[in-house]
Amino acid sequence: EPEVTQTPSHQVTQMGQEVILRCVPISNHLYFYWYRQILGQKVEFLVSFYNNEISEKSEIFDDQFSVERPDGSNFTLKIRSTKLEDSAMYFCASSGVAGGSTGELFFGEGSRLTVL
Amino acid sequence: GNSVTQMEGPVTLSEEAFLTINCTYTATGYPSLFWYVQYPGEGLQLLLKATKADDKGSNKGFEATYRKETTSFHLEKGSVQVSDSAVYFCALIRNTGGFKTIFGAGTRLFVKA
Numbered sequence: 001e002p003e004v005t006q007t008p009s010h011q012v013t014q015m016g017q018e019v020i021l022r023c024v025p026i027s028n029h030l031y032f033y034w035y036r037q038i039l040g041q042k043v044e045f046l047v048s049f050y051n052n053e054i055s056e057k058s059e060i061f062d063d064q065f066s067v068e069r070p071d072g073s074n075f076t077l078k079i080r081s082t083k084l085e086d087s088a089m090y091f092c093a094s095s096g097v098a099g100g101s102t103g104e105l106f107f108g109e110g111s112r113l114t115v116l
Numbered sequence: 117g118n119s120v121t122q123m124e125g126p127v128t129l130s131e132e133a134f135l136t137i138n139c140t141y142t143a144t145g146y147p148s149l150f151w152y153v154q155y156p157g158e159g160l161q162l163l164l165k166a167t168k169a170d171d172k173g174s175n176k177g178f179e180a181t182y183r184k185e186t187t188s189f190h191l192e193k194g195s196v197q198v199s200d201s202a203v204y205f206c207a208l209i210r211n212t213g214g215f216k217t218i219f220g221a222g223t224r225l226f227v228k229a
Contacts, residue, residue: 004159033217043160043205043219056216091159103209104150105217107159 002026006092006108014116016081021111023075023092032075033093033105034067036060043091049075082115089113118143122206122220129196130228137191137223139180139206147208149173149182149189150217154203163191163204201227 005024013019025032034046047057049067066078075094079086089112093105123138141147148167152160164173169184178193189206206220 035219042221045216045218048216058216103148103217104162104165105152105160107152107161109159 002106004092004094004106004108006090006111008111009109010112010114012114012116013082015084019079019082019086019113021077021079021090021092021113023077023108024073025075025092025094026096026106027073029094029096029106031055031095031103032067032069033095034077035091035093035107036088037091037110038088046077046090079113082113084115087113087115118147118208118210118218120206120208120218120220122204122223124221125203125224126226127223128226128228131198132195133227135191135193135196135200135225137204137206137225139189139191139220141187141189141206141208143187143208143210145210146184147210149180150207150209151178151180151189151191152205152207152219154205154222156202160205196225196227198227198229201225 007022032049035043037043045058047061048055064080068076089110091110092108095103095105119142121140150165151163153163154160164175166173166182172181180189180191203222203224205222207217209217
């Protein structure tokens with residue numbers, strides 16, 4: 001069964017360092033997303049991406065964040081200069097259709113980011 | 117704006133007990149509604165969905181009915197098992213365009229043997 005894969009599963013970094021989280025969405029999906037979950041709490045939307053550009057982003061997704069689909073299979077989230085409050089589980093998701101009636105999301109297992 | 121409110125947890129039940137997790141929503145237009153489940157140490161996975169009023173989603177013994185009049189999508193299961201212990205998230209997608217799934221805060225369920 002096709003699945004979304006994420007790497008690394010866990011990353012520890014120093015405050016101020018750059019971090020790149022990688023995702024391989026399901027191959028025939030067109031819509032890609034990043035969500036984060038702080039300490040098992042609410043799942044927060046960060047950004048959605050379609051047709052090689054950002055479709056929507058939240059207030060959390062400020063200038064420190066960027067996304068890229070560099071090669072047609074990977075979908076990356078970059079945090080330019082990490083802060084302590086960026087410590088969270090970051091989930092990549094993909095869907096076959098947009099925010100429509102069957103827009104169910106397929107999630108990866110998550111990348112845990114710890115900022116020291 | 118669009119939002120999802122679900123009952124606070126944790127919910128602790130004995131095996132074979134009846135489960136209800138309440139979920140209500142606020143949305144413009146007619147959203148599609150979802151329940152996602154997160155098992156310990158894993159990502160979220162879709163449990164069930166309903167795309168229009170009066171639809172009933174069901175999967176693995178869980179059910180939820182899309183109630184437009186009460187803007188609710190309560191999750192129910194007649195007889196829970198220890199393996200159902202997880203966090204359950206109610207969610208919606210706007211059907212008026214847009215790409216964002218909006219999640220509730222999640223309800224943690226513990227089932228004791």
